[in-house]
Amino acid sequence: MDTRAVNKEMALISNVLAAYTFIADHLERAALFFMCGVCLGLFFTLLALVVQISCRKECRTGPKRQPRSHPRVAKEDSEGSNSDSDSDSASDLSARRHRRFERTLRTNVFVSAEELERAQRLEERERIIREIWMNGQPDVPGTLGISHYY
Template identity: 70%
Template sequence: MPAASEMALISNALAAYTFIADHPERAALYFVCGVCLGLVLTLFALVVQISCRTDCKSQSSKSGAEQVETNGDSSESDSDWETTSDLSARRHRRFERTLHTNVFTSAEELERAQRLEERERIIREIWMNGQPEFPGTRSLNRYY
């Protein structure tokens, strides 16, 4: 004879089946909402993990002398503010470094990329000028 927990499981499964059979649209909506919520939570966890990993690497690279805490004169909120502004300043500096870093390792690669960019610009210009102009409409193509 099955136990009470097994009977409850079977009863819940039958109730779920009858609900899905009676309301397929609502069941599909609940399923899609659950999948979307799971994706959002996974994305949030991934962003937090990457952010924490980046912050932990930058903090562990500091030397022990820089990690000396200030004396108790400053309040807790001031210390939090300094930490937050220091973190944002480090992120800004890191962003600035990536903007000014040359991604090309040789002059030939840089020249090839510039030629490719110029070729794409010419193709875009030819495509824009080749569009037909219909009577009664003004086209911006002639301004490019």
């Protein structure tokens, strides 16, 4: 049994030495393989993140079930109204996404009016600084500065 363990250890050591000599002989190829592995790993991680985020809400909220009603009430509904076509169009995936988009537009990012005011003042300051910087560039003869186009 000890000979098997020794043989496995020797095989491991010889494999490590073989890998080291290959890397030492072909440094560019090893670096290329390493970078390809890193890039593929990052790509698959990003793909998994995107799938997780996009499916998070969709997987949790399944199709809404209609509450059970008495057969008499259901018969009257099916005869006299177009509520089935309305519920079909409301459960459409694109309609749900559009409603979710409109909801996000309506929500206020800022908690208070003071924060909104501060953000507007900050944007105005940044705009003024950009304008001053664009207009304050020196005009060197023979070159067209950015201020000529601004």
